[in-house]
Amino acid sequence: xxxxxxxxxxxxxxxxxxxxxxxxxxxxxxxxxxxxxxxxxxxxxxxxxxxxxxxxxxxxxxxxxxxxxxxxxxxxxxxxxxxxxxxxxxxxxxxxxxxxxxxxxxxxxxxxxxxxxxxxxxxxxxxxxxxxxxxxxxxxxxxxxxxxxxxxxxxxxxxxxxxxxxxxxxxxxxxxxxxxxxxxxxxxxxxxxxxxxxxxxxxxxxxxxxxxxxxxxxxxxxxxxxxxxxxxxxxxxxxxxxxxxxxxxxxxxxxxxxxxxxxxxxxxxxxxxxxxxxxxxxxxxxxxxxxxxxxxxxxxx
Numbered sequence: 001x002x003x004x005x006x007x008x009x010x011x012x013x014x015x016x017x018x019x020x021x022x023x024x025x026x027x028x029x030x031x032x033x034x035x036x037x038x039x040x041x042x043x044x045x046x047x048x049x050x051x052x053x054x055x056x057x058x059x060x061x062x063x064x065x066x067x068x069x070x071x072x073x074x075x076x077x078x079x080x081x082x083x084x085x086x087x088x089x090x091x092x093x094x095x096x097x098x099x100x101x102x103x104x105x106x107x108x109x110x111x112x113x114x115x116x117x118x119x120x121x122x123x124x125x126x127x128x129x130x131x132x133x134x135x136x137x138x139x140x141x142x143x144x145x146x147x148x149x150x151x152x153x154x155x156x157x158x159x160x161x162x163x164x165x166x167x168x169x170x171x172x173x174x175x176x177x178x179x180x181x182x183x184x185x186x187x188x189x190x191x192x193x194x195x196x197x198x199x200x201x202x203x204x205x206x207x208x209x210x211x212x213x214x215x216x217x218x219x220x221x222x223x224x225x226x227x228x229x230x231x232x233x234x235x236x237x238x239x240x241x242x243x244x245x246x247x248x249x250x251x252x253x254x255x256x257x258x259x260x261x262x263x264x265x266x267x268x269x270x271x272x273x274x275x276x277x278x279x280x281x282x283x284x285x286x287x288x289x290x291x292x293x294x295x296x297x298x299x300x301x
Contacts, residue, residue: 029067043277064273108175114186135182
């Protein structure tokens with residue numbers, strides 16, 4: 001039932017002019033900000049120390065982030081309208097040649113990104129330019145919602161490996177075939193993550209991008225999609241990163257993960273209204289850190 005409702009809603013949304021869609025997102029985002037007190041207050045509480053700003057300024061930015069989130073959700077429903085011919089009407093890409101060069105290395109490309117802007121459309125920026133895109137995604141609590149989301153992603157030719165399946169094997173095969181593998185690396189990674197300073201507080205950080213880069217000799221390309229003042233999107237592709245193997249596996253993985261974390265942090269600081277501040281990013285305290293291979297180093301920054 002939910003699947004059918006979402007797909008019908010998607011068809012209805014796709015009839016709207018994009019500027020009308022943006023206006024609807026503004027209204028829904030402001031309503032959401034007023035209604036969801038728990039998430040709103042968590043976002044404000046986490047933003048104040050992270051950015052060193054006043055509560056009033058934090059509330060202003062959090063409200064803007066809720067508007068951006070509402071627009072993101074509508075963008076996902078609108079996604080089947082995107083195609084190779086009209087992509088430039090919605091998305092501008094800065095330094096696409098960096099992705100082409102990284103793919104030309106022949107080992108696939110690990111894309112480092114986060115829950116910034118309309119991250120689902122980041123895949124479209126590459127796939128609709130003729131590049132093979134895959135991503136590891138977290139299954140949603142509702143199976144029908146996950147199915148709808150995967151079907152909407154399929155309209156922009158993205159192959160999804162859902163967590164909890166054989167996603168690691170599938171992701172490895174994708175890199176071996178020279179495909180792009182996207183990672184959302186800004187979520188709490190639990191006791192097995194690398195404990196790194198993130199926005200002023202130690203956070204368990206996913207090591208997946210570093211591990212895959214090491215194992216498959218794949219370059220890492222940080223890329224983020226930022227909504228512009230006119231409501232359209234800019235994809236910013238950073239310079240390519242390569243795993244540096246000194247023979248100290250634990251230390252090398254940690255240092256590479258920390259380097260990537262600094263880039264994520266920079267993008268969030270520069271675009272604070274584009275990030276999901278209410279997510280439980282610092283949910284795992286350092287004392288819960290798993291001791292063992294690849295988990296023995298902490299950031300002192």
